[in-house]
Amino acid sequence: MFLTQCLVAAIFVGQGPPKWREMTSFPATVGRLSSLLTFAADRLSRTFFGERPLLATNARNGAPGEDARPSTVQAKSQELKARSYYVTRRPVLISLAAMATAASPRLLVSPAATDRKFYTGIAIAMLFTALFGFSRTYFLGLISGHARTITGRVPNATVHLHALLFMSWLVLFIVQTRLIAAHHVKVHRKLGYFGVALAAAMIVVGGRTAVEAARLGAVPPGANPWNFIAIPFGDIATFAIFFIGAVLWRNSKDKHKRLIILASACLMAAPLVRLPGVLALGALSSYVLMLLFPIAGAVYARWSRGRVHPVRCTGGAWR
Amino acid sequence: MVTRSRAPGPVYWWGLALIVLGVLVRVVLLGSPTWQHAMQSLFG
Numbered sequence: 001m002f003l004t005q006c007l008v009a010a011i012f013v014g015q016g017p018p019k020w021r022e023m024t025s026f027p028a029t030v031g032r033l034s035s036l037l038t039f040a041a042d043r044l045s046r047t048f049f050g051e052r053p054l055l056a057t058n059a060r061n062g063a064p065g066e067d068a069r070p071s072t073v074q075a076k077s078q079e080l081k082a083r084s085y086y087v088t089r090r091p092v093l094i095s096l097a098a099m100a101t102a103a104s105p106r107l108l109v110s111p112a113a114t115d116r117k118f119y120t121g122i123a124i125a126m127l128f129t130a131l132f133g134f135s136r137t138y139f140l141g142l143i144s145g146h147a148r149t150i151t152g153r154v155p156n157a158t159v160h161l162h163a164l165l166f167m168s169w170l171v172l173f174i175v176q177t178r179l180i181a182a183h184h185v186k187v188h189r190k191l192g193y194f195g196v197a198l199a200a201a202m203i204v205v206g207g208r209t210a211v212e213a214a215r216l217g218a219v220p221p222g223a224n225p226w227n228f229i230a231i232p233f234g235d236i237a238t239f240a241i242f243f244i245g246a247v248l249w250r251n252s253k254d255k256h257k258r259l260i261i262l263a264s265a266c267l268m269a270a271p272l273v274r275l276p277g278v279l280a281l282g283a284l285s286s287y288v289l290m291l292l293f294p295i296a297g298a299v300y301a302r303w304s305r306g307r308v309h310p311v312r313c314t315g316g317a318w319r
Numbered sequence: 320m321v322t323r324s325r326a327p328g329p330v331y332w333w334g335l336a337l338i339v340l341g342v343l344v345r346v347v348l349l350g351s352p353t354w355q356h357a358m359q360s361l362f363g
Contacts, residue, residue, distance in 0.1 A: 227358075
């Protein structure tokens, strides 16, 4: 009977058919051994001292004397108390045992904690990309009083507004990630309305800037201005598509944050092409570099959620 | 139950596909006379 119960406990802690590598890994072996030792100590203590069990595999036949069904109301309430004790204790102990069987130490770190670091980090990386990209032609020029666009023209009010709005978006991206990291979800949602208005203004002003540039012929040498307008229009269109998706899926946090990264990445081609040496690599090199942001997100998502911890699957107390 | 799962939602993959498709469309439009005339008549 004892051995059978040990076997049942081992299977219960193992929870189904795990991978052979996980079964034979060092943490898994230690976890199973510790759970078996805990169970054996529990049974022995019950046998010799008659105390409450530390670990119950079944509330009905766990404690001594429970085999006889209670006939009075008092006995029934005692049984219910004992069951509630077992029920509240069991998930914690099983969760600890399941944590011990985790195959990788990184799975024991809450994904939310690493998410906060990653999304804040990628937002900061985008802001610095924009600052560095536009520093030579625009930001340093603003300080010295000789700001120029990449084509050499003096920026007008539309260009300044364009710069203000797009930089505000990147700052807002960082603020929003920090608000979520600090669990200020209500403020994040309220600020989201401002984000919608900002994005709408960005689309309008971005389009206006592109049209003005085409009218002035402010395009790279050899390009037709009205053909080249496809580049900024395309950037704005993809940004708008991803942003509308992010608004529609605002209640699905996983999709929402991925779509915001994709939308923000669409704005990165313009600063990336202005980084030293990028244009020399080819006209499309900035778009290849731009893809690094969503690729980083995909790699991170795979790394952080490629495997789901058993406790998270069973809705354990650890989460 | 121990399960193996993908990342929640393949958003990045269809997002990346859409970005790449957008870049290809832009490359085509850069050499398209129809696009040039359309834009010039609209905004020129």
